[in-house]
Amino acid sequence: MKKVILGMLILISILTLSACKGGEVDERIEIEFWHLSPVGDKSYSQVKQIIRDFNESQDVYYVNGTGFSFWDYWDKLNIAVASNTAPDVGFSTIDDNIHRAERGVLYNISDFMATDIAAGDDTLDIDLFYPSQLRFLTYEDDLYGLPFTATTRMLYYNLDHFAEIGLTEADVPTTWAELETVAKQLDKVDGTDIERIGFDPTYGQGTYMGYLWQAGLDFFNEDLQVTLNTQEHKDILEWMVTFNKEFSRSQLNAFGEANTILGIDPFAAGRVSMMIATDGLYQTLQDYDSSMNYAVAPIPLPDEDGIRVNWGSGFSLELYKNGNELNNKARGSWEFTKYLMSTSVQVEYSEAVGWLMGNKDAMDIVAEGNPIITALVAECEYAVDKVYIPYAPAWHGGDWFQYYDELKAGKLTVQQTLDNARDWYNEKQTNYNDTH
Amino acid sequence: METLKKTSTRKNAFKKLRSEEKKLGYVFASPWLIGLLTLGAFPILFSLYLSFTNYDMISKPDFIWLTNYRILLTNDSLFYKALFNTLYHVAISVPLGLVAGILLALLLNSKIKGMAIYRTIYYLPNVVSVVAMSLLWLWLFQPSFGIVNNLLSPIYEFLDMEPLLWYQSSDMSKMTLIIMGLWLVGGSMIIYLAQMQDIPTELYEAADIDGANGLQKIIKITLPLMTPSIFFNFIMGLIGGFQVFTTSYIMTQGGPGNSTYYYSYYLFDKMMVDNAMGMASAMAWILLVITLVITMVALSLNKYVFYLGDQT
Numbered sequence: 001m002k003k004v005i006l007g008m009l010i011l012i013s014i015l016t017l018s019a020c021k022g023g024e025v026d027e028r029i030e031i032e033f034w035h036l037s038p039v040g041d042k043s044y045s046q047v048k049q050i051i052r053d054f055n056e057s058q059d060v061y062y063v064n065g066t067g068f069s070f071w072d073y074w075d076k077l078n079i080a081v082a083s084n085t086a087p088d089v090g091f092s093t094i095d096d097n098i099h100r101a102e103r104g105v106l107y108n109i110s111d112f113m114a115t116d117i118a119a120g121d122d123t124l125d126i127d128l129f130y131p132s133q134l135r136f137l138t139y140e141d142d143l144y145g146l147p148f149t150a151t152t153r154m155l156y157y158n159l160d161h162f163a164e165i166g167l168t169e170a171d172v173p174t175t176w177a178e179l180e181t182v183a184k185q186l187d188k189v190d191g192t193d194i195e196r197i198g199f200d201p202t203y204g205q206g207t208y209m210g211y212l213w214q215a216g217l218d219f220f221n222e223d224l225q226v227t228l229n230t231q232e233h234k235d236i237l238e239w240m241v242t243f244n245k246e247f248s249r250s251q252l253n254a255f256g257e258a259n260t261i262l263g264i265d266p267f268a269a270g271r272v273s274m275m276i277a278t279d280g281l282y283q284t285l286q287d288y289d290s291s292m293n294y295a296v297a298p299i300p301l302p303d304e305d306g307i308r309v310n311w312g313s314g315f316s317l318e319l320y321k322n323g324n325e326l327n328n329k330a331r332g333s334w335e336f337t338k339y340l341m342s343t344s345v346q347v348e349y350s351e352a353v354g355w356l357m358g359n360k361d362a363m364d365i366v367a368e369g370n371p372i373i374t375a376l377v378a379e380c381e382y383a384v385d386k387v388y389i390p391y392a393p394a395w396h397g398g399d400w401f402q403y404y405d406e407l408k409a410g411k412l413t414v415q416q417t418l419d420n421a422r423d424w425y426n427e428k429q430t431n432y433n434d435t436h
Numbered sequence: 437m438e439t440l441k442k443t444s445t446r447k448n449a450f451k452k453l454r455s456e457e458k459k460l461g462y463v464f465a466s467p468w469l470i471g472l473l474t475l476g477a478f479p480i481l482f483s484l485y486l487s488f489t490n491y492d493m494i495s496k497p498d499f500i501w502l503t504n505y506r507i508l509l510t511n512d513s514l515f516y517k518a519l520f521n522t523l524y525h526v527a528i529s530v531p532l533g534l535v536a537g538i539l540l541a542l543l544l545n546s547k548i549k550g551m552a553i554y555r556t557i558y559y560l561p562n563v564v565s566v567v568a569m570s571l572l573w574l575w576l577f578q579p580s581f582g583i584v585n586n587l588l589s590p591i592y593e594f595l596d597m598e599p600l601l602w603y604q605s606s607d608m609s610k611m612t613l614i615i616m617g618l619w620l621v622g623g624s625m626i627i628y629l630a631q632m633q634d635i636p637t638e639l640y641e642a643a644d645i646d647g648a649n650g651l652q653k654i655i656k657i658t659l660p661l662m663t664p665s666i667f668f669n670f671i672m673g674l675i676g677g678f679q680v681f682t683t684s685y686i687m688t689q690g691g692p693g694n695s696t697y698y699y700s701y702y703l704f705d706k707m708m709v710d711n712a713m714g715m716a717s718a719m720a721w722i723l724l725v726i727t728l729v730i731t732m733v734a735l736s737l738n739k740y741v742f743y744l745g746d747q748t
Contacts (some may be wrong), residue, residue, distance in 0.1 A: 078711075250598070254581075314697060316451070394710070405691050435504065435712075
């Protein structure tokens, strides 16, 4: 009896261990692909199908896809790249691609394309992608990643609110002066409580760097030295934080907290009439099945001479070397990359996850008949990513917010905010130079 | 002569017993020791090496000697800010946690009906995830709509003052997180309670005969006999206090204005945001030295600890 039980245990163990390998056992070269649609995500099945379609078309390569939550993905990828255990193909961020390219952890995409052309094979048509995104993925004249997705920021406006005060789409502001006029008409107050705000430059995706770009300014100059030292820099920041100066700080705090408690985007909740947001807000409104009558427009400019530009980030598709030289795995990764970047698959991916994709032809197909997506796609032409600063990779995030938050709380003046931020960036640069 | 022989045999037997106990001690500790040597020792020593390099998690590390340490100690304004925030947290949260834990344990040491339920309720927060707990307290401390300010509103009115902004104010944020941390005091309370129940009842009976009142019994009997667990919780609180991170990461993201930007948070950002693994490793070693020095100083308080078995 004991022998029977022992035999069964061994058999179960063998079967269990064999199952760990996965269903498919063949001679094909396995490619590891990391994406952002984990099990349980609404897009999981469709992304899995996209990978399956590739595998069914292949005799030589087999792609094994693994999905991670957005919030886990980046730390996992960073650690994996550091330990040469990154996937063969994976998403990363466009703005800091150059950091990885410079350090030699990525395969050179231009080399793959040149090899295709030399062999008379089909290769990717680079004209399908936004030049501004390709620029960020170019290191020493060669491409080290491809723009898998695109993002843009626009002004969302609530037409129901407009109609309520007798305004129409013709009244949508195009300059900051018009924005202020319209916004003040849309404000709604009940006693001391703010019920609705027309617009607030600090809400949603309204960023200081975005407003600076519109005025032809930036945080850093071409030599990556911090600026933030002109009267214009000061004026723009002042404009941002005093836009709703007729309300007290406690009124604005209470309004902001109420938005947080609702747990819904303030524009989606109808508490803000106009707000700068990414294409993600369109998806949010779709998910809520909102009956709100709204539209999107380019972000108003400082004045008629302002520059039409918005912050457009996105995911890059990169091929990780993991310490290896060019091999069959890398060639397979390139085949899969071409497949993922093709127009038809980009359409499928966009429909699965709701992202704007890097392939312009694909987005024309997705946007057909949808005025909001059409407008968002058109604005991608004016989207620019933030520059990568090696000594302060989070210059637009934590490095800036430590002072910006204090300014919004009334603890720092505009001048102090800019001075402190400038000192901090300079300190970081000095320290970085001392260690490199 | 016979007595001397007997004493010597007893001594040898005692020595043998001690040696066997020692061996057994190592056997029981071996799983942890093997884990430390195989899984922990290399990363620990490697981080020491990395602290002398400019490793950015991608490129090959270059040896830069003590540059990371020099920069952190002499030219990094946020280093001292983060260190101050952490010391502030430790200096207030550790004693406060000790006092709250002892008071709770004294309350829950009474012999009233349903005490097991009370003890469970007070311990329950310790099994709740820190993330869930942080989000819950975020709501409770909401300045305009939170329960805390609603409960305090009569006091605000009486004092004619604005409601506290709690975690939204750089003046109050550290204190908010400390107050929130008291919710977990049930963990140390269990240890105090266990020790309290170990105190021989004869001591209280003798005190009763001598006419001692409740407070006198607590001061003269309970607290002195609880010093081993107080000391244990104090040391553990110190070590844990220097590693404070999660609540700030979830609730305040280090803000407002870096007021809750703790040392471990800065270390994390150095590694994950600035890609400065070498610098982060140096920070980890500096933290180790600070914790070690403070713990060693704290360990000198051991002479005030009363161990019940020692006097026999």
